Structures are given as structure tokens and as C-alpha cells.
Amino acid sequence: MVKKYFELKDEVSEKDLLEMTPWALILFSNFVLYCEQRGLPVKITSIKNDGANIKRVSKSHSQGRALDISVVGWTETQIKKAVSYFNNRFKHIGAISFSDGQSRAIVYHDSGYGAHFHLQVRPMDEKIFIDKKKGLLAKTLEKFPHILKEKIKCKCF
Numbered sequence: 001m002v003k004k005y006f007e008l009k010d011e012v013s014e015k016d017l018l019e020m021t022p023w024a025l026i027l028f029s030n031f032v033l034y035c036e037q038r039g040l041p042v043k044i045t046s047i048k049n050d051g052a053n054i055k056r057v058s059k060s061h062s063q064g065r066a067l068d069i070s071v072v073g074w075t076e077t078q079i080k081k082a083v084s085y086f087n088n089r090f091k092h093i094g095a096i097s098f099s100d101g102q103s104r105a106i107v108y109h110d111s112g113y114g115a116h117f118h119l120q121v122r123p124m125d126e127k128i129f130i131d132k133k134k135g136l137l138a139k140t141l142e143k144f145p146h147i148l149k150e151k152i153k154c155k156c157f
């Protein structure tokens with residue numbers, strides 16, 4: 001029997017996985033690996049279709065850049081560790097907040113439908129470039145000049 005690394009909530013269509021951006025798939029794959037190594041459950045509760053009339057605050061879901069994961073079976077400590085792990089390691093592809101300009105790959109929140117992880121990446125055309133002297137250069141540079149000060153660990157993108 002083939003091992004299943006993650007589950008989908010009944011209302012979630014697996015076809016929506018086909019419309020995820022490559023960066024969203026990279027983030028999700030790493031999340032699945034992280035959980036597999038720690039024996040934590042992964043259940044997708046939302047990709048594009050909600051199965052309910054959920055009002056979305058951002059377009060990240062409709063653009064294939066986000067998915068929601070249940071925290072059932074997770075402790076508060078495990079949740080906190082995962083949030084800091086992914087926000088540190090995936091800064092280079094995390095979605096950039098309109099309010100504070102910070103890059104976040106994972107947000108743990110309750111948008112009114114129960115607390116869950118919201119995994120998110122920036123759009124594929126927000127490419128980032130690394131300048132050896134100046135550090136990280138992003139398309140969002142004019143809006144968020146502080147990005148230059150951030151140091152980046154991974155140079156994959």
C-alpha cells in the first residue's frame with residue numbers, strides 16, 4: 001500500500017492542487033516533509049474552493065498561492081515551532097504583507113472559521129534577485145525598502 005503523506009478535507013478538490021503555483025507547491029512539500037519527520041498530521045482544509053461561502057481577505061487562495069491546513073492533533077508548542085521554522089526558512093517566497101511589508105510563508109490565525117495554518121507564497125512575478133553587496137532585491141523594493149536589510153539564507157530563487 002502506498003503511504004499517504006497528507007489528507008484532504010471532504011469538500012476540498014484534489015484538482016485544485018494542479019492550480020497551485022510552483023512556489024506554493026515547494027512550500028507545501030516542505031511542510032509535508034517537516035510533518036512527516038515529526039509525526040504531525042497534515043490535512044488540507046481549503047485550497048481554492050471553500051465548500052462554503054467564506055469571504056476571503058486576500059486573493060492568495062484564488063491565485064493558487066495559498067492553502068489552509070488543520071491544526072487538529074497539534075499542540076500549541078508544535079504550532080509555534082512550525083510557524084517560526086517556515087517564516088525563517090521561506091522568507092524568500094513567502095507572501096509579502098500589505099500592512100507591514102513582512103514576508104510570511106505561514107500564518108496561524110482564526111479568520112472566523114476556526115484556527116488553522118494559512119500557507120502562502122508571493123506571486124511568481126514578484127521575482128527576487130540577490131545582489132552580493134546590497135543583499136536581497138525584490139520587485140516590491142520601492143514599497144518596502146527595508147527588505148534590503150534582511151539577510152537571506154537560501155539562494156535558490
Ligand SMILES: [Zn+2]
Nearest residue numbers: 066067068118
Ligand atoms: Zn487561508
